[in-house]
Amino acid sequence: MVDPRVQIEMYAWMKLARTFDEQMVAMWKQGRGLGGTFSGRGHEAIGVGAGMALGPDDIVAPMHRDLGTYLVRGMSPERIFGNMLGRATGASRGRDANLHGVGDLGLGIIGFISHLPQSLPTTLGVAMSFRYRGEPRAAMTFVGDGGTTSGAFHETLNMAGLWQAPFVLVIENNQYAYSTPLDQQMHSPNFSERAGVYGITTATVDGNSVVDVHAACTEALERARAGGGPTVIEATTMRMLGHAIHDGAEYVPAGLLEEWERRDPVAGHRRHLTEAGIASEATLDRLDVAARERIATAVAEAERAPLPDPDTLTDGVYA
Amino acid sequence: MVDPRVQIEMYAWMKLARTFDEQMVAMWKQGRGLGGTFSGRGHEAIGVGAGMALGPDDIVAPMHRDLGTYLVRGMSPERIFGNMLGRATGASRGRDANLHGVGDLGLGIIGFISHLPQSLPTTLGVAMSFRYRGEPRAAMTFVGDGGTTSGAFHETLNMAGLWQAPFVLVIENNQYAYSTPLDQQMHSPNFSERAGVYGITTATVDGNSVVDVHAACTEALERARAGGGPTVIEATTMRMLGHAIHDGAEYVPAGLLEEWERRDPVAGHRRHLTEAGIASEATLDRLDVAARERIATAVAEAERAPLPDPDTLTDGVYA
Amino acid sequence: MNDNFGFTDAPASAGRELTYLEAIAEGIRLEMERDENVLVMGEDVGGDFGGAFKVTRGLAARFGDHRVLNTPIAELGFTGMANGMAMMGLRPIIEMQFADFISTAFDSIVQFASTAHYRMGASVPWVIRAPSDGGIRSGPFHSQNPEAWFVHTPGLKVVAPATPADAKGLLAGAVRDDNPVIFFEAKPLYRSVRSHVPEGEHVVPLGKAEVRRHGTDVTVITYGSMVHQALAAADAVEPDGISTMVLDLRSLKPLDTEAILTAATATGKVIVAHAANRMAGVGAEVAALVADEAFDALDGPVRRLGGADTPVPFSPPLEDAYRPNAEKIATSIRDLAAW
Amino acid sequence: MNDNFGFTDAPASAGRELTYLEAIAEGIRLEMERDENVLVMGEDVGGDFGGAFKVTRGLAARFGDHRVLNTPIAELGFTGMANGMAMMGLRPIIEMQFADFISTAFDSIVQFASTAHYRMGASVPWVIRAPSDGGIRSGPFHSQNPEAWFVHTPGLKVVAPATPADAKGLLAGAVRDDNPVIFFEAKPLYRSVRSHVPEGEHVVPLGKAEVRRHGTDVTVITYGSMVHQALAAADAVEPDGISTMVLDLRSLKPLDTEAILTAATATGKVIVAHAANRMAGVGAEVAALVADEAFDALDGPVRRLGGADTPVPFSPPLEDAYRPNAEKIATSIRDLAAW
Numbered sequence A, B: 001m002v003d004p005r006v007q008i009e010m011y012a013w014m015k016l017a018r019t020f021d022e023q024m025v026a027m028w029k030q031g032r033g034l035g036g037t038f039s040g041r042g043h044e045a046i047g048v049g050a051g052m053a054l055g056p057d058d059i060v061a062p063m064h065r066d067l068g069t070y071l072v073r074g075m076s077p078e079r080i081f082g083n084m085l086g087r088a089t090g091a092s093r094g095r096d097a098n099l100h101g102v103g104d105l106g107l108g109i110i111g112f113i114s115h116l117p118q119s120l121p122t123t124l125g126v127a128m129s130f131r132y133r134g135e136p137r138a139a140m141t142f143v144g145d146g147g148t149t150s151g152a153f154h155e156t157l158n159m160a161g162l163w164q165a166p167f168v169l170v171i172e173n174n175q176y177a178y179s180t181p182l183d184q185q186m187h188s189p190n191f192s193e194r195a196g197v198y199g200i201t202t203a204t205v206d207g208n209s210v211v212d213v214h215a216a217c218t219e220a221l222e223r224a225r226a227g228g229g230p231t232v233i234e235a236t237t238m239r240m241l242g243h244a245i246h247d248g249a250e251y252v253p254a255g256l257l258e259e260w261e262r263r264d265p266v267a268g269h270r271r272h273l274t275e276a277g278i279a280s281e282a283t284l285d286r287l288d289v290a291a292r293e294r295i296a297t298a299v300a301e302a303e304r305a306p307l308p309d310p311d312t313l314t315d316g317v318y319a
Numbered sequence C, D: 001m002n003d004n005f006g007f008t009d010a011p012a013s014a015g016r017e018l019t020y021l022e023a024i025a026e027g028i029r030l031e032m033e034r035d036e037n038v039l040v041m042g043e044d045v046g047g048d049f050g051g052a053f054k055v056t057r058g059l060a061a062r063f064g065d066h067r068v069l070n071t072p073i074a075e076l077g078f079t080g081m082a083n084g085m086a087m088m089g090l091r092p093i094i095e096m097q098f099a100d101f102i103s104t105a106f107d108s109i110v111q112f113a114s115t116a117h118y119r120m121g122a123s124v125p126w127v128i129r130a131p132s133d134g135g136i137r138s139g140p141f142h143s144q145n146p147e148a149w150f151v152h153t154p155g156l157k158v159v160a161p162a163t164p165a166d167a168k169g170l171l172a173g174a175v176r177d178d179n180p181v182i183f184f185e186a187k188p189l190y191r192s193v194r195s196h197v198p199e200g201e202h203v204v205p206l207g208k209a210e211v212r213r214h215g216t217d218v219t220v221i222t223y224g225s226m227v228h229q230a231l232a233a234a235d236a237v238e239p240d241g242i243s244t245m246v247l248d249l250r251s252l253k254p255l256d257t258e259a260i261l262t263a264a265t266a267t268g269k270v271i272v273a274h275a276a277n278r279m280a281g282v283g284a285e286v287a288a289l290v291a292d293e294a295f296d297a298l299d300g301p302v303r304r305l306g307g308a309d310t311p312v313p314f315s316p317p318l319e320d321a322y323r324p325n326a327e328k329i330a331t332s333i334r335d336l337a338a339w
Ligand SMILES: Cc1ncc(C[n+]2csc(CCOP(=O)(O)OP(=O)(O)O)c2C)c(N)n1
Pocket: A065, A114, A115, A116, A117, A143, A144, A145, A146, A147, A148, A172, A174, A176, A177, A178, A239, A243, C043, C073, C075, C097, C101, C104
């Protein structure tokens, strides 16, 4: 069983991600946002479970619903909110939008670009650099169900299998790519079979169980660091809001959302902690309050932060 | 059993392709060629077997080793040699090189471009046009083992399976992509498994048996025309010369070539025809002579043909 | 954004008005009605959803799912697929969800589609609709203006309407053209511009520029969203006694060289402006053309305004610094007029 | 191909001579010796084979297979992989088998690599070696000069050496640069040009053009294989009393604007020439720059020579009609000198 303290920590991070997400959605609906943004509601167990499995020397390239990973990895809520609000203090210094470009190699985080699924070959390259130098490190990234139908998915997994790279991919199967359900994306959503043909170890986990995601990722990362080759983990979940802030997701059957609401990863883990006697309601309530305060502070700071000076427009195009 | 006359026809086409190929290689070695060129030696059973399986209304996009398909489909040796020699009478009117651009929609042939494996999505589009119009036709194309590691392979097969398109793909597994053997291309050359994950029917055939290739393609094309969806056929063979005319293929172990030489598709089919009493040596000798004469005529005509007028440079860029 | 731009030739008040977006939608619908070979494909275009910008909303209900095809995320593959469909006589209208993702489909466009007719006489009559341009805080991957890549590539055609009427008319012209045409829609104009659009059949021929405003001192040559900025700039400098001509290119490939040279010669002072990155952009081609073929008529340097040599930044002060706008164009007009 | 081009600054006879191809190979070898973060990757580059043009032959034997990585046919993927390797401090030298296939890797270059430093301060120090250019009867897919796509894209650097010495020196400069650099090799020069190459460490800084020939009447601004054609053209018009300056750009991004303006101003008559398609090519940027910033010094139209607006055709009469060469440049020089 996972260390109880770690399980409580999981809750704290998930709650922080959820609180961030709710605050963000509220702000954008109030017109206090800038541009569009993506909610990761429902993806907290994946982002946190995977993020907590990473070792200090591992590198991760999260995508647009993996807020939890950024947070766990040490990207502060201030820098992320700052990014979303186009502030000079944001992770990309006003250059990139929402969770895009939220990277910091010092934290072992590579920021993603829109073009799906570019993080895959990039992360394979990181893994290959570990192999080149004989370092016991692993590189991890994520892809949505939608991103798996793109050429880069195939090219990356083929090479990852060929070279048995220390590479871990989490497929976040959340049933939809924007408005397009799985059955309009592929003949059959057999992700493990698809990855298996490349000589890659595969696993399927409940993407709404932070404990299960964490366990699968921990095992995969350890194997990768030990020279045991790549792993692809399918984590099944549901995108609980629209594709992006403007999208009402009318195309999702209400019943489907209700069904998944009952499996909410944050509430579920909370139930597990109390039922298993790992944490009391009071302890968890305190974590909830802490999360709210942490996010309130971050929002206030981000909103106070300056916008970039237009004279810095061309700074940083080149190294 | 395949109609004996058809089996004799198979020999005639394979011999024509082989004779063309030998004549081409000889000319290029003598400096009578223009630019580079690709030999299809060893691929005759695939090109001819697949080509003869096509119905009159089907469309095919052969690639650089499928000379037999072009010939069977009615592209004259004059037009092909003319293309290779950059003549105004060549299939591309001097625009494209060697077997590139050798297309003619009137003959149901789409000419390929270098970028691998662009013929795959193109051919899927042809298949989807049949589906759109409800026509009982099929579209077929080819890819090398090397081309299968490219993104377009995955994107095309995923969509072919999703829409159950009347699409047939022959993978010509000839052990090498240029100098790169299979084991440096992919973890395991499990082509049927790879195609199977997309909801596509698969088959593996001896690519040096014209009868087997023909049977597999016939079945796949019939299924496609009848609405039974796509098929991927792996045809195993060996590239018997270098990648292109300048390549001595020193990287191929001599023993491997000797082994495959014993399985030569043209000689093998000839043996089969005589041993099964389908054709006499004399009949086949006459076909050999006919092939030599046909090719000699074609070469002579192509060499006599004019080069394009430079004033026509911009003709045909736009429709 | 200036959405009351009073064209000299097409006053905004005349007749039925549509937004730029509605005009595109109407253009698609009419072409689908006219020719059953016309179909729509792309990510999320189908069903009740109708695409990220809702341009194709209602088409599936009207024409059936088989004519409005939702594709997986596979731009290279589905554009390649459109090549095959088009060679068989269909006329796919492909929606790139954002113009930024057109790079993902690059080989299918710049290698296959662009060369098919030259190599084998096969025409590839598709249209790619590419929602492009920025100014709306969408960041580096939802704001791009990648037209120069395609203008440089032989065998393609490229159009970039600035008005609702042209959006409808050029869409029809593009669908009926027998070549691959990339149709750059200016996202900032989608709902901000509303003006007269002819009802029923309305076809604008490819390759013809249009003078949007006559003038005698300085010529601004531009297209897309910058047409509106140029017109606003022309208004702004009028009180200074500067008379500005504005030429809307509309087609970027083929370029209307005759109209460009006529407009350049008319004033002898030329500014080329676009939202795309300035360096080696389409504006460079236009400026170089003028500097060669209208040299004798030039009374001053050929100026160019375009995006900075940076990705399109997200934050307002940076994006505003990045992009040309009416004010910057006006400054350039004044400067050149005084040359 | 003129392979005795007698540079004013570097006479072909001085010192040790190498072919253009040998110079590149030497440049790679020295960088690999100097820095073990440097590795080579691409299709068929490894083992005893050493790539389609044998540029990397011998490297695997010398440095081990792990530093000379054969890749599957997956340009998008392996270039994306190089992005990740480079972010971790490796310095991959990627061989595109032909420059023509660089379009297959497009997203990994123009979307990821080019923006990584701007967005997240991560430098991506790879070099893509792209064997480009035609004139050798290789047809539309083995003859392309796609540099304009990349010069238009912010965040990339682009170089195009014309001489063996620059091929070696710019290769070193590119490997040591902390940004993604595309290194366009001119295939027609691989074995046709042989001249002095400094031994040992030799680094040519990116962004510096070089005057290859001084002259007072007409300036030809060019790069790559056309440098040799321009020099031959300059020789050809000399008997007519025309003195031609030839400026070799060497770097296309960043452009050496100072050298361009100085060279343009020196004669007042400018021809820009390249093998790439003329329309919206790099030459348009150079011509537009001159027409803007050197306008006062111009004594005639800014001329441009480049490939026709067609795919690169295969047949000799067509390819010869397609491409600029010494004769066409000479005609243009004579015409402009008489302006
Ligand atoms: C190559 C490419 N095409 C289109 C898009 C636009 N787009 C952004 S997210 C998205 C859907 C992604 O679906 P999925 O991969 O399942 O991830 P999810 O958003 O469901 O988490 C699309 C189509 C893109 N980012 N990249």
